[in-house]
Amino acid sequence: xxxxxxxIGAVALGPKAAARFKRLEPGSRVTLVDREKLFSYxxxxxxxxxxxxxxxxxxxxxxxxxxxRDAEFFRKTKGVDVRAETEAIAIDRAAKTVTLRHLPTxxxxxxxxxxxxxxxxxxxxxxxxxxATLPGIFTVNSLEAAQGIRDLAAAGGVNRAxxxxxxxxxxxxxxxxxxxxxxxxxxxxxxxxxLPGVSGHNLASMALRHMKEKGVEFRLAEQVQSFEAGPxxxxxxxxxxxxxxxxxxxxxxxxVRPNSELAKNAGLNxxxxxxxxxxxxxxxxxxxxxxxxDCVLLPHALTKxxxxxxxxxxxxRQGRVIGTNLAGGKATFPPVVGTWCVKLFDLAAAGxxxxxxxxxxxxxxxLCVHAGMLDRAHFYPEKGxxxxxxxxxxxxxxxxxxxxxxxxxxxxVGKVDVVAALLPSGxxxxxxxxxxxxxxxxxxxxxxxLNVLGNVADNIIAGRVKGIHVDxxxxxxxxxxxxxxxxxxxxxxxxxxxxxxxxRWFNIPQGDLAERLHExxxxxxxxxxxxxxARSYEAFVTLAHxxxxxxxxxxxxxxxxxxxxxxx
Ligand SMILES: Cc1cc2nc3c(=O)[nH]c(=O)nc-3n(C[C@H](O)[C@H](O)[C@H](O)COP(=O)(O)OP(=O)(O)OC[C@H]3O[C@@H](n4cnc5c(N)ncnc54)[C@H](O)[C@@H]3O)c2cc1C
Numbered sequence: 001x002x003x004x005x006x007x008i009g010a011v012a013l014g015p016k017a018a019a020r021f022k023r024l025e026p027g028s029r030v031t032l033v034d035r036e037k038l039f040s041y042x043x044x045x046x047x048x049x050x051x052x053x054x055x056x057x058x059x060x061x062x063x064x065x066x067x068x069r070d071a072e073f074f075r076k077t078k079g080v081d082v083r084a085e086t087e088a089i090a091i092d093r094a095a096k097t098v099t100l101r102h103l104p105t106x107x108x109x110x111x112x113x114x115x116x117x118x119x120x121x122x123x124x125x126x127x128x129x130x131x132a133t134l135p136g137i138f139t140v141n142s143l144e145a146a147q148g149i150r151d152l153a154a155a156g157g158v159n160r161a162x163x164x165x166x167x168x169x170x171x172x173x174x175x176x177x178x179x180x181x182x183x184x185x186x187x188x189x190x191x192x193x194x195l196p197g198v199s200g201h202n203l204a205s206m207a208l209r210h211m212k213e214k215g216v217e218f219r220l221a222e223q224v225q226s227f228e229a230g231p232x233x234x235x236x237x238x239x240x241x242x243x244x245x246x247x248x249x250x251x252x253x254x255x256v257r258p259n260s261e262l263a264k265n266a267g268l269n270x271x272x273x274x275x276x277x278x279x280x281x282x283x284x285x286x287x288x289x290x291x292x293x294d295c296v297l298l299p300h301a302l303t304k305x306x307x308x309x310x311x312x313x314x315x316x317r318q319g320r321v322i323g324t325n326l327a328g329g330k331a332t333f334p335p336v337v338g339t340w341c342v343k344l345f346d347l348a349a350a351g352x353x354x355x356x357x358x359x360x361x362x363x364x365x366x367l368c369v370h371a372g373m374l375d376r377a378h379f380y381p382e383k384g385x386x387x388x389x390x391x392x393x394x395x396x397x398x399x400x401x402x403x404x405x406x407x408x409x410x411x412x413v414g415k416v417d418v419v420a421a422l423l424p425s426g427x428x429x430x431x432x433x434x435x436x437x438x439x440x441x442x443x444x445x446x447x448x449x450l451n452v453l454g455n456v457a458d459n460i461i462a463g464r465v466k467g468i469h470v471d472x473x474x475x476x477x478x479x480x481x482x483x484x485x486x487x488x489x490x491x492x493x494x495x496x497x498x499x500x501x502x503x504r505w506f507n508i509p510q511g512d513l514a515e516r517l518h519e520x521x522x523x524x525x526x527x528x529x530x531x532x533x534a535r536s537y538e539a540f541v542t543l544a545h546x547x548x549x550x551x552x553x554x555x556x557x558x559x560x561x562x563x564x565x566x567x568x
Pocket of ligand 1: 008013089120121140310313314
């Protein structure tokens with residue numbers, strides 16, 4: 001039976017749902033509505049357009065086969081009618097109509113629907129402080145904003161930029177402004193680390209160090225209080241609780257909020273903070289209305305609580321599920337784990353599932369195991385260091401999440417994706433240690449870094465080794481207690497540490513340890529150190545076997561210590 005489907009929002013979710021439905025029911029009618037002039041674009045590409053890596057903004061609107069996704073494209077190739085610059089202003093669920101307003105003319109029209117899709121996305125949060133809407137302050141949620149920022153940068157009128165928020169978008173924008181345009185850029189973040197909420201503190205410190213080396217300034221744990229204009233009326237200064245900064249350009253990227261007023265006013269079930277509730281088929285509380293993308297809440301596979309995950313990867317997959325169900329299908333969207341990645345100059349950061357603080361907040365008795373290793377066979381010439389944090393439940397060994405940082409971004413994303421795929425089925429550290437993965441020296445190590453990480457976690461949970469993270473090492477290093485650092489590497493290359501810290505930094509190569517136990521004190525804590533943590537683990541086993549009890553091994557070793565910028 002032919003039906004009319006109306007889809008509100010035409011960027012990621014809306015076009016996917018519309019096109020999938022039309023393919024399944026070519027005889028039905030679909031109207032796609034968006035209040036913006038430009039729609040159906042790759043918003044995730046905006047930072048790369050600003051940086052110049054994507055030369056023309058039009059590229060973000062094209063298909064892989066170079067067709068611009070305009071109204072004509074949708075009409076001819078998808079059989080979908082598009083109403084751009086048209087806002088949906090009200091839904092009458094009883095009458096099954098939606099009221100549209102054409103924004104350039106103000107003309108209103110009531111459109112009947114059989115089924116309705118809400119893909120209204122999100123809007124950037126604007127800080128509620130004086131001066132927040134001054135010219136020169138941008139949010140990065142539209143192609144027009146992206147073009148505006150790039151035009152300003154290209155005109156050479158920007159010397160100092162301030163980015164507010166050290167989440168994915170803020171950091172990508174900081175990279176874009178610094179890398180291509182050479183603009184002095186400072187990131188202000190309210191929390192005390194980069195990527196708050198998605199990355200652990202250790203990895204965030206390593207990423208911070210890298211970004212600082214690339215020239216980005218950071219002000220962490222600092223709160224913006226107002227913006228001041230210069231004589232030309234444009235933003236000129238950012239005032240915080242700790243001082244002020246000059247700025248010709250401000251990027252405000254402090255999070256997004258679901259666009260759900262329309263749903264709320266129509267009486268649909270919407271959370272207090274604005275996320276539309278949907279069931280596993282992505283139906284709202286009205287069976288004739290579906291919703292997805294940045295305006296909905298989804299159940300988390302591990303915590304079971306509804307979560308807000310405004311990610312393009314979610315919106316695109318959900319669009320297909322909705323399209324199938326509009327045509328009478330029985331598709332479901334599984335609970336989510338939250339999987340992400342971001343490029344930070346020469347490093348990539350990525351993660352899935354829960355961080356340690358998030359796991360603890362959700363009530364898990366969790367611990368975090370760190371490993372820093374080469375991402376492929378050590379003898380293969382091209383290789384990179386990968387640092388991984390695995391979050392596991394103490395009693396069961398169940399894996400709750402993993403975050404990482406690496407030079408070889410593709411390799412890191414591959415590892416994170418494996419864990420993301422496993423997480424919903426509740427793998428343990430032991431399972432990760434045994435997961436089957438592809439191997440050839442140019443791509444991986446025979447015992448893959450994920451297998452090693454699972455094994456390390458398994459050993460820690462079983463009490464075979466007691467590990468500490470680099471931040472715990474930094475605290476031990478600075479607390480003045482009488483303990484020794486036992487460096488288990490070969491002597492070569494560590495002489496400077498032995499000279500600098502006599503009586504504190506000792507060296508016994510791991511292979512010699514069993515024969516030189518008599519040189520070690522039994523009344524002091526011994527902190528084991530090597531390059532990555534592997535030899536420290538072996539040393540730990542030897543010492544424990546020989547009756548030493550007060551020993552800890554530094555997870556990730558000197559590689560992690562150096563990456564975190566800890567001075568020894
Ligand atoms: C700079 C940037 C970088 C990003 N990078 C990534 C990334 O690398 N990876 C990733 O997974 N995600 C990324 N995202 C997030 C991703 O872009 C979003 O999750 C995705 O676009 C959400 O799609 P959506 O269709 O739900 O909503 P949106 O893309 O927000 O589109 C919703 C559309 O609906 C319109 N609309 C709203 N209300 C109405 C109404 N009443 N009537 C008519 N139209 C309406 C809006 O104007 C908008 O055009 C990024 C986002 C940005 C801004």
